[in-house]
Amino acid sequence: MIDSAPRRTVLRGLGAGAAALAGAGALGACSSREPRQEVKAGAAGFTLTDQRGQKIRFDGPVERIATAIIPAPSMIAAVDGSHARIVGINQSTLQANKEGIFGTLFPESRKTATIAGADFLPNVETVVDLAPDVVVQWGDQGEEVIAPLENAGFKVIGLTYGTQEQMETWIDIFGTLLGKEKRASGLVDWMHEEDAAVRKFVASQDRAGDPVPVLYLRTAADGWTTANKTQYMNHWTELAGGVNVARDEATGTPQVSVEQMLAWDPEVVLLSGFDPATPTAFYADKRLAGLRAVRERRVYKIPLGGYRWDPPCCESPLMWRWTAQILHPALARRIGLRTRLAETFRKLYGHRLTEAEADTVLHLDLNARSSGYDGFRA
Structure with a gap:
């Protein structure tokens, strides 16, 4: 895999309206989709491993998700087939929802609360008010974007982004998070x-x-x-x-x-x-x-x-x-x-x-x- 460009510079640009992050080769070379999440069969809940290598335990179904990551809501909605569990998003995502067809697909997405802007720093007070079961945040942007959320008692899934392989890992993780593992696997096969x-x-x-x-x-x-x-x-x-x-x-x-x-x-x-x-x-x-x-x-x-x-x-x-x-x-x-x-x-x-x-x-x-x-x- 080709390494991504320096994350802080690129992702700040993405939040302000830039695009395209790190590349990848042919999909056949990316079949491992590491790191993989782990599901504890037979348990009342489940455990998954994020792209920081952190294991996060959930004691039951996840119904409320907040994310500071701009592309995450569309991918969550695609894996879930619904926007219903998304309660907080990035300001840039909200703008795209209002301008593009996503707001037509899911009208509620045009009014979703925002929890972060172009710098991805979370508004913890807003997150507290939204009371999500989990917050999805960048896992390679430093403690300043994650620590305030974890200190407030929230479960945080840290993600990295840019290659085809990393995107496939997102789909796997969201499949586990949403209880849609079969659907997620089907999307990657497609x-x-x-x-x-x-x-x-x-x-x-x-x-x-x-x-x-x-x-x-x-x-x-x-x-x-x-x-x-x-x-x-x-x-x-x-x-x-x-x-x-x-x-x-x-x-x-x-x-x-x-x-x-x-x-x-x-x-x-x-x-x-x-x-x-x-x-x-x-x-x-x-x-x-x-x-x-x-x-x-x-x-x-x-x-x-x-x-x-x-x-x-x-x-x-x-x-x-x-x-x-x-x-x-x-x-x-x-x-x-x-x-x-x-x-x-x-x-x-x-x-x-x-x-x-x-x-x-x-x-x-x-x-x-x-x-x-x-x-x-x-």
Whole structure:
């Protein structure tokens, strides 16, 4: 596995609107999903092991969950098939719930109490008022984010994030926490099947041995940043038959100048789902007129489903298919993304996606001027 970028810097950026964390290789290399949680069979409750290696004992069913971690609620809801047990979330999650389709899937998520902001420091008074059975918090962000909760008497599950393997471990842990172990195992198996399917699609293309140059961008206060090979975007780019033009940059989320973009001259530019940047604005920037992706109208806004598709989430197999179709438009019919999108929302959330909702998830409006995007209408 590839190590993640420095956690404090990256995750503060994520809370403020950045995306994509550490990458991973093919799923076949990540089958162990360590560390595994332990369930004490025959006991009245259960014990699980979090990603700090800490064992947490529960004497009965968990009915109330609070989490400071931004992507956790969508994954908990996917494993549970419900938002009913989630009582506290991060401020950034609440914003996404109001802006994206998750608030349609689970209307109560638009009004969920917030227990932390971009720095992930918990508001202990709010947590006390919510009286959760457990709090889900980052396990690698230092004692300052966990100790106040444990000192207040709460059980805390500490998680780490960024690779495909770590995401699969989350699914395992949430399966145990929610009493949905079989469902969780099925979701991980499904991800492995989707990984194999996408790789097979890509291998069938004439240029399978000639990866498509891709640049991932997110806005920053002073311009743009991208992601190197330690980031999760590198995983889905390579899986889909692309090559990250910034993969060999020294830092995990390097700044990108216009001059550097022109030097890389990517064939495709993908704009993060964590900020308001759009292909239209990108095309209108005269400084970028010479960029191949601009000339060929191959700039695309990454979809926003139940969660943003840039970083690891339960909808990541949809991101793999979407990226493969962006890089290889001829695959549109075989990939069948809209059908997979509807199937996935039924699988994860029990929701029958309308055509209009699918259009919104895929940003058909924002991507309307980009080459080949009509392929996502069918």
